[in-house]
Amino acid sequence: MFCYQCEQTAKGAGCTVAGVCGKSPAVSDMQDLLVHITKGISMYAHRAREFGVKDKEIDTFVVEALFSTITNVNFDEDRMEGLIKKAVELREKAKKLYEESCKKAGTSPEELTGPATFDPGTTKTEMISKGEEVTPAKGAEKRGEVIQGMHDLVLFGLKGSAAYADHARILGQEDDEVYGFFHDFLNFLSKDSFELDELVSRTLEAGKWNIRVMELLDKANTGGYGDPVPTKVRITPVKGKAILVSGHDLKDLELLLKQTEGKGINIYTHGEMLPCHGYPELKKYPHLVGNYGGAWQDQQKEFDEFPGAILMTTNCIQKPKESYKHRIFTTGLVAWPGVRHIGPDKDFTPVIEAALAEEGFKEDAPEKTIMVGFARNAVLSVAPQVIENVKEGKIRHFFLIGGCDGAKSGRNYYTDLALKVPKDCVILTLACGKYRFNKLDFGDIDGIPRLLDVGQCNDAFSAVKIAQALAEAFETDINSLPLSLILSWYEQKAVCILLSLLYLGIRNMRLGPSLPAFVKPPVLEFLQKEFNLMPITTPEEDLKSILG
Template sequence: MFCYQCEQTAQGSGCTNFGVCGKSPEVADLQDLLIHVTKGISMYAHRARALGVSDQEIDSFVVEALFTTVTNVNFDEERMEQMIRRAEIIRAKARKLYEDVAMSKGITPENLSGPATFELAKDKAGLISQGEQVTPESRAKKLGDVMAGLHDLILFGLKGSAAYADHAQILGKKSDEIYAGFHAFLDFLSKESFTEEELLGKAIEFGHFNLKVMELLDAANTDAYGHPEPTKVRVTPIRGKAIVVSGHDLRDLDLLLKQTEGKGINVYTHGEMLPCLAYPELKKYPHLVGNYGSAWQNQRTEFDEFPGAILMTTNCIQKPKDSYKDRIFTTGLVAWPGVRHIGPDKDFSPVIEAALAQPGFTEDAPEKYITIGFARNTVLSVADKVIDLVKRGKIRHFFLIGGCDGAKPGRNYYTEFATSVPKDCLILTLACGKYRFNKLEFGDIEGIPRLLDMGQCNDAYSAIVVAKALADAFGTDVNSLPLSLILSWYEQKAVCILLSLIALGIKNMRLGPTLPAFLKPKVVAFLSENLGLKPITTPQEDLKAILG
């Protein structure tokens, strides 16, 4: 195996024996093979769509295949093999779709090769061996480090974007333009050779594409559950039977809440599910009582202490401890060997039964609350007041401090930075990186909270909308606003957001705790020279550089 798609990759260069995330070499190789075959699917689907035909099953599968290879999603060899076998069937379907429409139009179909015709082994051992031939490391041997790194920058961005597209399609929001984009980018990545210029250009093009994907998911979430609104959320448990839900999927939480009504079970969010408590159509359930714990990387301790059942949706799973392996469940694309999986029928009866069999919390903990729900509608509703405070010198600067959290050392930087921000500045935050400081008291500036939690990582879209609106109000561009982005990254959803910010021309972003291993020095130098992208240093040095 060779995997360097996340921030905590071994020795900052790549995992080669076993994934730091817990991914086995076999799963890593199967995931690389799945991506290879998925490129082949898209080679046919891209050409079929150009001739006027498409297929929903093909479109949806490509999104799922990309998403299932995101860090902390699928760790199960058997399920990965099943995905590859299904990919083989979908590829044959895509090929027939393309060849049939070409022939119907009197066009000779292209004689495609590579991922389009790659013949898969008959057994799992053979598949694993084939996966070893299409790792990022093997790609670097063919293309060189810089080319391979740029290729993987786009590929990893596609994986993160696929997570958002999958959430949207689950809620019924589908876009032919977006499906076409996934096929087109994968078709491009299936080429045998590239130039640096075309790869950089394609990365920027992808950044604009991902903005459309985030916009689609935003519409899916808000159409289904309403616009987030400022909400006080309890972050300490209360007496009673309990289920905690982690991951990202709003629909899974909604379905669980419906199935647990009247059963005497309290439901808690965890990790990136915290923002769900601000959506009107989710927070209306009285047994959705609050948030338990913190970010994904702390789950092994937090779940061990949780006296109820645990449901993992989409991603962010870690190797479960034996102490709770019999009461943790997965659903959707997330999977761990030996953990019970809830299928597409979404019958959560086993989760409910497990919760009722556990003791639950025996008493109320001391009350503690935080306020969330400052998405774009809320922030823009007070934009006039914010603008007035800026003009009167009451608000000096805005800091967006957010992104992924992780277990690797060095992330205390974000806590120290947030607590060091002067009291005449506002802090916007989103994604699980906020857990580094979201339970601290920051006060307010004339009624505007100094800490504004904007939601999940995909709610970077909200932050972009707010920044553009403020820039318009001041008659300037985003780069001229008193705004600084202090970003943390861990996995591929952070990559697609970073590419969108780069595509928008956002300058002087600070990224940490380390720069991605696939961004080679030559690419980092280009981004630094053209956009001022730089690694974080210390909170004091970075604040001084920003504020003077």
């Protein structure tokens, strides 16, 4: 295997024996194979679309296939085998659509090769062997590390966008042009050779499309559950039976809340589900009692101690300990071998039964709370006060400190930085990186909290809207605002957000705790030259550089 798509990759270069995330070599190779065959689907689908021919099953599958290969989603060989077989089936369907379209138009179809005709085998053993032929390492042997790295930067951005597009689709928000974007880009990535300039151009264009995808998801979340409002969230347990919900999917949480009404079970959020407490149509359920634990990388300890059932709704799962494997469940695209899966009917009865069988929390813990719900509407509602405070010198600077969290050393930087930010500055945060400091008391500036939790990683769209509104109010651009972005990354959703920020022309961002292994020196030099993208150093040095 060879995998370097996440921040924790072995030795900062790539996992070759087994994934640091827990992914087996077999699953890694099968994921590479699935991506390769999915490129083949899009080669045909992209050409069929040029004749106005589209297919919803094909469109949806391509997004789900990409999402299934994101870090910490699907670790199950059998599920991967099923996805590959489905991909082959849909590749044939796409081919037929294209050929029929050509026939109707009176033209001859192209003779496609590469991913369009690649034979993945029919057995799991054959698929694993075939997957070894299409790893990033094999691509680097053919194209060189720099070109392959840029290819993978685009691909990983697509994977992140696919996750957001899938979340939006589940809530009824789709855009046919977005499906066309995925087919277009996967068709482009199916080529044998590339020029660096065209890959750079595609990288920024992927960022542009991801903004549209995040806009769709924002519309899906707020359209279904209302605009988030500032909300106190309990972070200590309440006596009673309990279910813990982790991941990102708001729909799954809503369905679980409905199915557990009146059953005497308290529902807790975990990880990226924390922002759900700010949505009016979710917070209205009285048995959504609070948030338990922190970011995804601490789940083995936290899940072991949680006295109830656990539901994983999207990526973020780690290898479950045997001590709680009997009471953890997956749903959607998430999969771990031996873990019970809730199918598309979303009947959470097994989760409920598991929760009732556990002892639950024996007593209330002393109440402690934190604040969430500072999405763009909430922040912009006090924009006049914020602007006045800036003009009066009460607010000197804004820091956006957020992104993915992880277990790799060096992430204490973000805690130290937040603590060292001067008291006349405001901190915006989002995604699970906030768990590094979101339970600390930062106080306020004239009633405005110094720490504003914007939401999940996809709520970077909200953060950008806040920045754009402030720039408009100050009659300047985002880069001229007293605003600094200090980002932490882990997986591919962070990659697509970074590409979106680059597309918007945002400069002077700091990224850590380490730079992506797939961004090779010539590419890094370009990003530094064009956008002044910088690696983090120390909190003291970075604050001095930012504030003077």
